[in-house]
Amino acid sequence: MLSSPVWRGTPAAAFCAGLLLGGMVTAAVLLVAGSLLRAPLPEPARWAVLAAGWTAVLLRQAGGLSFPLPENRRLVPQSVFRFGRHLGPLQFGIEMGTGARTYLPSGLPYVAALAVLLLADPVGAVAAGLGFGVGRALMTTSSLRFGPDGGWNDQWRSHRRVLALLTGGGFAVAVGTLFVAGLG
Amino acid sequence: MTVRAWSPLRRLAWHPVPLAGALLGAAVLVAAGSVLGGPAAGWTGPLSWLVAGAAAGFATSGST
Numbered sequence: 489m490l491s492s493p494v495w496r497g498t499p500a501a502a503f504c505a506g507l508l509l510g511g512m513v514t515a516a517v518l519l520v521a522g523s524l525l526r527a528p529l530p531e532p533a534r535w536a537v538l539a540a541g542w543t544a545v546l547l548r549q550a551g552g553l554s555f556p557l558p559e560n561r562r563l564v565p566q567s568v569f570r571f572g573r574h575l576g577p578l579q580f581g582i583e584m585g586t587g588a589r590t591y592l593p594s595g596l597p598y599v600a601a602l603a604v605l606l607l608a609d610p611v612g613a614v615a616a617g618l619g620f621g622v623g624r625a626l627m628t629t630s631s632l633r634f635g636p637d638g639g640w641n642d643q644w645r646s647h648r649r650v651l652a653l654l655t656g657g658g659f660a661v662a663v664g665t666l667f668v669a670g671l672g
Numbered sequence: 673m674t675v676r677a678w679s680p681l682r683r684l685a686w687h688p689v690p691l692a693g694a695l696l697g698a699a700v701l702v703a704a705g706s707v708l709g710g711p712a713a714g715w716t717g718p719l720s721w722l723v724a725g726a727a728a729g730f731a732t733s734g735s736t
Contacts, residue, residue: 511725592732600728608721615718616725623695623729630686631733644688644733654692655731661699662724669706671717 502574504628506581508621514586515604515617522605534606535667541602545595549652557598585621594652596659603663612671688733695730699723 526534547553571579587597597620604616631640644651665671684690702723706716 511729515725587732594728594731596728596731600724603724604721609717611718612721615721619722619725619727620729621725622722623726624732626691626726626730627688627733630688630691634683634686640686640688647689651688651692651733652731654689654696655727658692658696658699658727659724659731661696661703662720662727665699665703665706665716665720666724669716669720671720 499573499577500628500632503577503581503584504621504625506578506583507585507625507628508581508618509578510582510585511587511619511621511624512614512617513582514588514601514620515608515613518601518604519608519610519613522608526606529606531607538599538603538606538663542599545599549595557592557595585624587620594655596655600659607666612666692727692730695723695727699727 529537544553544555545557548555548557587601592598600616600620604613608616634640634643699720702716702719705712705719
């Protein structure tokens with residue numbers, strides 16, 4: 489798919505913009521839903537729920553636990569590109585950026601969603617959604633700039649465990665900073 | 673026909689491992705800024721959420 493001409497020039501930029509918007513849409517939805525869930529839970533309890541969910545996802549990824557995570561295995565249809573050279577990729581990007589229209593090979597987005605649901609203020613939620621879109625845009629951009637032969641995905645697969653540690657570590661440090669600073 | 677040479681440095685710059693390492697580095701920098709204080713400390717919350725989101729987003733690589 490990344491060999492398509494839509495992934496070059498301004499259409500690619502439209503796609504990345506869509507990813508950012510999609511991430512913020514999901515974050516906004518989580519914030520609104522979270523405002524209802526948080527009411528009966530004091531902050532220490534919310535951190536405890538996040539820690540429990542995070543542990544469960546880690547155990548699932550390590551093979552120690554098995555449970556389904558919500559996932560939409562229907563990919564975004566190619567028909568979105570009927571909207572033109574820029575609106576098509578923009579819509580595609582929005583749908584991909586929400587995280588709700590794509591296969592998620594990592595449990596980390598679910599933990600991030602739980603964190604936003606339970607702990608984020610409006611600015612934090614927007615930042616988290618923007619960050620999610622940036623992360624996905626970084627994948628797209630770097631895979632295109634790495635080389636023309638699709639080797640980026642091969643490198644990802646070859647270094648999957650290291651990458652899981654690095655991304656999980658970055659996430660852990662960021663959330664840990666929020667916890668220590670009392671910003672959750 | 674022009675043949676583009678994909679230099680090793682370019683490949684390294686866009687390799688997934690250094691990029692993921694950069695995200696971890698960004699998280700550490702934000703944490704350090706929070707500890708050290710100063711004007712940057714006021715941005716700890718939004719920057720931490722931004723980095724957390726970016727790490728989660730980048731972790732989904734391979735889904736397209």
